[in-house]
Amino acid sequence: MRTGASGTPVRRSRKLSSPITYTSTTSETATDSHTPMVNSIGVLGWGVGGLQAQAAMVGEPTAIRFPTVVGVRLTGRLRSGVTATDLALTVTELLRAHGVVDKFVEFTGPGATGLGWAARAAVSNMAPEYGATCAFFPFDDEAMSYLELTARSPEQRAVVAAYLRAQGLYRRAGDPVPRYDEEVALDLDAIEPSLAGPHLPHQRVALSRVPHSFRTAAGRQEPVEGGFDEPVPAGAVAIASITSCTNTANPALMVQAGLLAQRAVDRGLVAKPWVKTSLSPGSRVVEDYLAEAGLLAPLAEAGFGITGFGCMTCIGNSGPLHPAVEQLVRNGFEPTAVVSGNRNFGGRINPRISLAYLASPPLVVAYALAGTVTHDFETTALGHDHDGNPVHLRDLWPGDDEVRQVVDRAVRRDMFRRNAETLREGTSHWRALPFSEGVRFDWDPASTYIRRPPYLTGLPAEAGSELGLTHGRVLLHLGDDVTTDHISPAGAIPRAGAAGRYLLERGVRPQDLNQYSTRRSNHEVMLRGAFTNPTVTNLLLPPDDTRRGAWARTLDGDRVLPVFEAARTYQQAGVPLVVVAGRNYGAGSSRNWAAKAQALLGVRAVIAESFERIHRGNLIGMGVLPLQFPPGRGARDCELTGEDELALTGLDRLEPGINAVRLTIRRRDGTEDGFDLHLRLDTRHEIDYLRHGGTLPYVVRRMARTDGRQR
Template identity: 50%
Template sequence: MAARSDVFGARGTLETARGPAVVYRLRRLEDQGLASIDRLPFSLRILLENLLRHVDGYVVRPEDVEALARWKPGAEPREIAFMPARVVLQDFTGVPAAVDLAAMRSAMKRMGGDPKKINPLIPVDLVIDHSVQVDLFGTQYAFLGNVEKEFERNRERYALLRWAQKAFDNFRVVPPGTGIVHQVNLEYLASVVQLREQGGEVAAFPDTLVGTDSHTTMINGLGVLGWGVGGIEAEAVMLGQPYSMLIPEVVGVRLTGRLPEGATATDLVLRVTEMLRKKGVVGKFVEYFGPGLSTLSLPDRATLANMSPEYGATMGFFPVDDETLAYLRGTGREEEQVRLVERYCKEQGLFRTDGSPDPQYSDVLELDMSTVEPSLAGPRRPQDRVPLGQVKTSFQKALAESFGRSGNGHAAPAGSDPASAAGSEAGAAANGSDNGRLSDGAVAIAAITSCTNTSNPSVMVGAGILARKAVERGLRVKPYVKTSMAPGSRVVTDYLQAAGLLPYLEALRFHVVGYGCTTCIGNSGQLPEASAKQVEEGNLVVAAVLSGNRNFEGRINPLVKANYLASPPLVIAYALAGRMDVDLATDPLGYDPNGRPVYLKEIWPTQEEIRETIDRTLRPEIFRNRYGQVFEGDERWKGLPVPKGDLYEWDAASTYIQEPPFFVDMPLDPPAPADIRSARALAVLGDSITTDHISPAGAIAKDGPAGRYLQERGVGVADFNTYGSRRGNHEVMMRGTFANIRLRNLLAPGTEGGWTRHLPDGKVMTLYDAAVAYRQEGVPLVVLAGREYGTGSSRDWAAKGPYLLGVQAAIAESFERIHRSNLIGMGILPLQFLPGESRESLGLDGTELYDIEGIAGDLQPGATLSVQARRGDGSEVRFQVTARIDTPVELESYRNGGILQAVLRKLL
């Protein structure tokens, strides 16, 4: 990289507790008439500082700075290079990243280069948080038992991470049982402003990052610029490559009023998610402003920022203000760091006050927070908000229309009224006379889980107070409900214990089952045997209620079809009621031992009760004590073997870690991209296909291709673990691609799961087996899809898997941001139907042969390509598509067959 150049004269110094620090002052651009800093969105000011500090005439050019400084709503998109200060990983995405880096070292050695060139050049923190499963629940032993099982299952993966921690510079690992990456980031890792030695001098600059989890955006609540990227992109950033992006549109959300009594931050974020999904903010920054900001605590802001992927935005940003400083102090940060944040942000125009002028935005939406009401979202998508009083009728309607049931374990008769579907038996069950028997609508899982809400003391304390009041009234959770509580950090348990609330949660069987991402990622564990048997025998539609951010089909548990997001207090409420087809606004939760009804409104905590408890129990010392030895780990962690050496020793017998084929036999010069000829469709999919549909993270079916692979290698079904934990083995992952049990491939009508038709013979088989057959026949593959293809989690295996199956292009009506870039990162071409066109409008059913022309030669970002679809009867359909390669850097990645191949060739 070329040396930095101070062409704008912005370089100066700032006095800090460590002495003078180099800063690049944004006001110098204003002095030169290039910018009106106060009119720029705060998020773009931070991005502007990043460009200003990295001007070198090559990666960042002076004209890039000028273009961003002069940004106005409606400005032409322009490519810029963002240089994040650090990277955060979680283990589901971090293990494959470590595997890829190890594989790049092996390839570098084979090709005669220096393996140590493959090394993170910026700080990387990996938090092991996605591997604990809820095997045990409802007992004091649950946490210790689940951790023990976690280490048994994941010993090989953890040994790899221990090797990475030793072999790579700038690579830290937070051991299992500590917390969820985003909450650890919020409470400890993030500094808001960094002081770092660079080239023999100390520099001060905003803390920025990218992470391999889509909910990296939680840190936006702290005024830190960062978002989720694919693991492939994160690895390139680690290796010193810029993150290429277009200057985004910034949508302002003006908040007024304050949350009313009875409403929570969860209810607010579900309202915002619904609102912004309807608006359409994919690929845009969202920034919150307005007088309502001063009524929101920082954890409330973090809750809103966390769910940016659910409402489709790249970020959901909150500027630094007095509440930010109070949070930093409250979580035990050093006073000199808090003063640095205040001084730097005020001097750079990055500090918000109630009197700050409103920035200009591409568009503005308004929300009066006093109109927010208690709500859930479901049964399949986070944006499908349902007010609490409408949950009963909404579920009954979904039961009939989406699941084809009338309630109580019966198929819905043709023409039946969904509003009366639950029947008298469901009412009896709601009143506690079900004797443990399950029927449609039963709550099978109730989980207080996910960083979205467990990072927020107000909803966690609220859940504890509700639990106390419920126990005092003699209520108990229904016996068939699998309950769990998985806080995002150990601090949560500390303050719940100090408040005297933990025993009441445990009395309702909400024991701590682990400190990590459990039910929300699909690590809910198996249902109790009796419940599972009833669900399978009756093909029942049972529900999960979780305080998470994702409720996509097939994600939470294979046997649970209806999934609802809710605040932690409402999770407990539905565990007490035991059913979805009750109206908690009017119906009793249950009955006390004397037969008197108990209503939700009678035990709901007041805002004053919550505030008083938090003020009494939450102290900076709790955070300092918990994070003082955050990288140490327990005796299990310390006792793991640590492989030595700069090169990882691959074990051919391992079913967890294998060298991926991405760099094996990679030529020094990439072959020129070619047009795609006579391709077959491997899958024809509808709208809102998630990365969970493409590459599930949860249970591995014993009779599927991945399950058969493991059994052939002596792995018992009980030891399968999950797809998420097997991401270090490409053989498992490619067999699990498109293996979600709820996937509906229109090429194989009447099936559900990973099935397709092999063409032209029409034989129905698994997608993996069909891909193998097509590879042997030399047939390239494409995928057809509708709107929002690749929505949901940041998941590089949703691109790696299709690549290994032979998919060369995905043709969709629209793409989710992270998945689109992941496809390019693996050398798969994302192609978008022209506006107003779709597979249906063009009459395509996926049985055609596809020729895609315009790839060979001078392919450019945003190019229009021609597609010819030839039917079996000799007729054909011609149409055009847009190549969703948006920047020259993305084009370079595609031409190299992937972003990591491009990086490896550069380093060679």
């Protein structure tokens, strides 16, 4: 059994209609939302919020609800030309529609057995995008082949096999079929080449329908002159990135992209000049086997040279667009991005791009060559070769057998062994960094990267007795699918924004502003970036308000300011704040700053139609009430204006389970409306966290009481 973040064993449980079940050899929790990728090789794992992990490190338990288990029965096989990405995007669409938030998903059936380990990883890695806690493939011969490829010793593999067989956990053909709480079927033969977009990972669209999806989202556009040798077309691809996440660690997909690039270069085709291209694998092993296959050079020549390793464009670290494209955007032009990552929320890839598509690595290359998402690959050539002959995508697309042969030749065990040894040994420049001695951290008041957070500043010895609120006001009224990307800042810190101005005033040079992710230990920076994603819209403002990002009214109602500045007017007057939203609030990355920012802005409660699992836990960890409208009700029923006063009552007798909370809205004319809300609490610890204003205040008070008794 593996241990969780606290070092204590993590208990496994399954809720099935039958005792017949496959489960994992180990359990694992971690603070990355894509931890569920380990489920692809029979390791049961799920992501938890950073605040939950912090609680575990100071001895608090991390609980998970006894889950509903959804069985996805896969039949058939993927057709030639259909990739693991196409499968993952199809599963994401299917399961988001079915509804799997807070549920475990297990893949079964002959189709699951026939999938390779890399394809399984692509599916499991997308679990946060369809909302599942985890997406599990039982251990079998294919998982064992992964252990062999990645240089696990024969002795270790023998122990794993012996243990699993003795426990009945090694899946074999002909084993009894489990019965699940819910079942979904998917025929792999029916999957077609696909992308997802232009706003959400579960918006799967067939490759042939991508031009239509763009025109539906962006309206009619015409080609424009941009200073290139040809006009910039409608739907122009401003960013084409083979970026990290599982797609870029899939040897078949990467070799396929390399072979496509090689053939394109041989025919005289490269990325269009307005397309910013990049390749940032998640592992150095990718570089090793692409070099072994002779594909690094053609990828670079086509525009996809390696820019680094790890999260880059996928998390918003794409840098500026081509200067000419930047100017076109300022003039009202709507470009797009095509990336091989997992998330395409508006403004995430780049603040100037609101429309983005997820695609397999070879299709990212194809769109860079085409230069626009309106390109019809079936009927229109990508360009012409040296002899003037038209070149279509079908002329460049490598066959499955060719890809398999290159993978078998170029991907070797010793590459994984060398990489693992480097990771274990570390690198000298990290070990050479200076550090101070002592038990307590030596805070540097001049640091613009790490500042002492205010969570515990002025903390009274005892928790307050009242969780409810009176005279609250709505700061933001948001729509559906507001993600942690919309709440917590990501990407480059803009010079003209509040965070940029704050740093410049403290002597930081404009070229050194860096990314929000590098300064996330400075709450002053992160607060000034909260809700600044340009696609966020505050529905309390007039529909004709054209300001991008979430702006809000001040307490007196006379001004509309950026959220950080508007929130201060309420905080200074001691007025508690509420955020109201629609479905899937807090989807996406497991960023604890999405909860921290709201709490530090003075938000006491978030009222939404539904919450994503990790964000709900993070809100509780910061002492913020995650209140849910009952089924069939929503913010539209409240008819909020921003001038209403809100009261929350019924919070004095909380119990684990669903608690009834009464929302009273006092209108400006003196009338009142009342609505029932639900507050789901899974454990008494969650009740304690809310009463104490968050996990850390609870732990500090508990430790202070313990220390006092010891003395």
